[in-house]
Every structure is written in structure tokens, then in C-alpha cells.
Amino acid sequence: MRVSDFENNIAKNAKKNKFEMLEKTKNEARMKFSNNKLNHKGGKKQLGPISTGNVGVQRKNDDEFKLGEKVTKDSQAIKFLQDGYLQSYIDFFYLTNETTPSMIVPSQRLIEEYKMNKSEKHHLEMSEDSLKKLYDDLLEAEKYLREGHTIECLHQYEGVCKAYERLNDYETASYFYKRCLEVSKEAKYIDGEAKAYMGLGIWEEKVFNIFESMKYHETALEKAIDGNLRDIINKISKELIRVYNNIAKEYEKKHDFTRSLEYFEKCLDACKKAEDLEMEAKWYFKIGAIYEKLDDLEKAVEFVERFLAICKSDSNGSKIEKKKKLTGNAHK
Numbered sequence: 001m002r003v004s005d006f007e008n009n010i011a012k013n014a015k016k017n018k019f020e021m022l023e024k025t026k027n028e029a030r031m032k033f034s035n036n037k038l039n040h041k042g043g044k045k046q047l048g049p050i051s052t053g054n055v056g057v058q059r060k061n062d063d064e065f066k067l068g069e070k071v072t073k074d075s076q077a078i079k080f081l082q083d084g085y086l087q088s089y090i091d092f093f094y095l096t097n098e099t100t101p102s103m104i105v106p107s108q109r110l111i112e113e114y115k116m117n118k119s120e121k122h123h124l125e126m127s128e129d130s131l132k133k134l135y136d137d138l139l140e141a142e143k144y145l146r147e148g149h150t151i152e153c154l155h156q157y158e159g160v161c162k163a164y165e166r167l168n169d170y171e172t173a174s175y176f177y178k179r180c181l182e183v184s185k186e187a188k189y190i191d192g193e194a195k196a197y198m199g200l201g202i203w204e205e206k207v208f209n210i211f212e213s214m215k216y217h218e219t220a221l222e223k224a225i226d227g228n229l230r231d232i233i234n235k236i237s238k239e240l241i242r243v244y245n246n247i248a249k250e251y252e253k254k255h256d257f258t259r260s261l262e263y264f265e266k267c268l269d270a271c272k273k274a275e276d277l278e279m280e281a282k283w284y285f286k287i288g289a290i291y292e293k294l295d296d297l298e299k300a301v302e303f304v305e306r307f308l309a310i311c312k313s314d315s316n317g318s319k320i321e322k323k324k325k326l327t328g329n330a331h332k
Contacts, residue, residue: 070128071128072126073092073096073126073131076131076132076134077089077092077093077096080139085138085139087142088138091138092134092138094175095124095172098123098124100172102175103171103175103177103200104170104203104204106171107209110207123167124164134163137160138156138160140152141156141157144156150183150187150192151189151192154180154183154189154195157176157179158180160173160176161199170207171203171207173199173203174203177196177203178196178200180192180199181193181197184196190226190229194221194223194224194229194236195232197217197220197223198216198217198220198232198236198239201213201215201216201217201220201239201243204216205243210243210246210247211247214240217240217243218240221236221237221270224236233273234274234275237270237271237273237274238270238274240270241267241270241279244264244270247263248260248261248262248263248266248267251263257290261290261291261294264287264290265287267286268283268287277310281306281307281311284303284307285303285304287303288300288301288303291303
């Protein structure tokens with residue numbers, strides 16, 4: 001399949017796969033919860049049958065239970081249910097059973113790298129310390145959510161994202177950026193929306209879905225611009241510059257200079273949004289080189305002159321010229 005075909009169809013295929021995975025894992029969570037849910041007998045609440053491994057669950061009376069000291073995933077799950085934290089229970093179930101519905105679909109390239117052991121996804125260590133940490137993070141997130149403390153809630157979820165990033169488990173991390181997105185939308189917190197979309201874009205890039213990454217980053221930038229979030233605009237723009245550049249270079253390798261030019265021009269536009277004059281000069285020079293390859297010498301000269309104008313007028317001009325000499329002629 002041509003890259004351009006993939007660019008047109010990837011969103012539809014990914015959406016279908018994500019929906020199927022989400023429905024499957026939701027059903028698994030519901031089944032698990034239904035086996036552990038509170039049953040009403042004689043007007044009093046009782047826990048149904050629960051498998052707890054080495055953790056003893058001893059009945060004190062009709063609605064009080066005493067857990068053993070050893071921490072396992074079952075004991076922590078029971079605590080969520082006893083205290084009524086259903087969202088945390090569902091998330092904890094997903095994570096500890098490795099059934100988390102992903103927002104991203106790994107590319108064929110990543111799958112092949114897994115097979116050849118070039119990339120490796122690690123798993124959550126089921127130690128008492130890691131289970132306690134996960135329990136605390138999820139519990140605090142839901143508490144903050146209930147109390148309306150959006151920023152603190154997002155901070156907790158982002159901590160879980162980072163933990164799975166360290167495990168190279170980008171699919172699981174993407175689920176919690178989706179949670180961040182849902183929380184931000186509900187609270188009408190546009191900063192959180194922009195950051196969540198950017199996070200999803202980063203994870204798509206990690207699994208080599210470059211066009212999906214581009215779309216998430218572009219949505220993130222739109223949100224940041226709508227909210228006039230200067231710092232976030234700069235950060236997302238720089239992420240987009242890298243993504244656009246990678247796409248442009250792939251087209252350039254195939255000698256498809258017209259498509260390459262399209263994405264180098266997107267790099268230039270992102271530089272302007274980031275208000276990065278030094279980077280802007282770089283892309284003027286690169287675009288001039290592409291026009292030369294397209295035999296449009298008039299345009300090539302025009303963009304090189306723009307590059308030179310920035311070098312002469314900007315206080316960083318000497319720095320830009322020095323970088324050009326060190327990195328070599330972009331026409332090569």
C-alpha cells in the first residue's frame with residue numbers, strides 16, 4: 001500500500017480496532033465486577049464469592065470485612081469495591097489483568113520489531129510496593145475527580161502514564177491519556193485537553209503511526225490556540241515540527257519532492273506558531289533546497305534569500321550561519 005493510501009485509511013481502520021478492543025475489555029471488566037458486586041440479602045449488603053489467593057477475607061459481621069496484611073491485586077481490588085471507587089476498580093482490573101483498552105493500534109513495523117526483539121514491552125511488577133503505588137495513584141485520582149480538583153486528578157493519571165512509558169507500554173499509557181481527555185472535557189479545562197491530545201500524539205509516534213500522531217498533535221495545537229495557551233502552543237508546535245520533518249524526509253527519500261515540500265512548509269508554519277526565528281530560518285533554507293530539486297530556481301532563490309535576511313537581521317544571525325556551516329549544505 002502506498003503511504004498516501006495509508007494516510008487516507010488509517011483513521012478508519014484504527015477506529016474499528018479500538019472500538020472492538022474497548023468493547024471486549026469492558027465486557028471482561030463487567031463480568032469480573034458482577035462476580036464481586038454487593039448483593040442485597042435481608043436488607044443488608046454482603047459480598048459475593050471472591051477469590052483472594054493468599055489474602056484472608058474474614059467476615060466480621062454482615063457488612064464488615066477484615067483483610068490480611070499481605071497485599072495482592074485481589075486484596076486491593078476488594079478495597080476499591082468496599083469503598084465504592086468503581087472507576088478505580090475498573091482501571092485497576094484492566095492494569096493488573098493486562099486487558100487495558102488501548103487508544104492506539106501498534107503499527108506492523110512495531111509488531112515486527114517485537115518479533116525480532118528489537119523492541120520490548122515490559123509488564124507491571126506485581127510486587128506489594130508496585131500494587132500499593134498503583135492503588136494509591138488511582139484512588140487519589142478518583143478522589144480528586146469527585147471533589148472537582150481537575151488539575152490534581154490529571155496529575156495523578158499522568159503519573160500512571162509515565163510509569164507505563166518507562167515500561168515501553170505505550171498502548172496502556174494511551175488509555176490514561178484518554179482518561180485525562182475525558183476528565184478535561186467534562187471540566188471544560190482546555191489546557192488538559194490540549195495536553196491529552198499531545199500525549200496521544202506522542203504515543204502514536206512511539207508505535208510508528210506517524211500520520212495518526214500528526215492528527216492528534218494538530219488537534220492539540222488547535223485547542224491550545226483556542227485557549228491562547230502560549231507555552232503549550234510553543235511545546236506542541238515543536239512536537240509537530242519533528243513529526244512533519246520525519247514525514248517530509250520519507251517523501252524526500254522516495255524522490256517525491258512535491259509531497260516532501262508540502263510537509264516542509266508545514267514545518268515552517270509550525271515554527272512561526274512557536275515563534276522560533278532560528279528554526280524558521282532553517283526551514284526557509286531547506287525549502288529552498290527542495291525547490292532547487294524541483295527545478296524551480298526562482299523559488300529556490302526566494303527562500304534562500306529569506307534565510308539570509310533572518311541571518312542578517314536577527315540577533316542570532318551569527319549563530320544560525322555557524323550552525324549552517326557545521327551541519328553542511330542543505331542542498332546535498
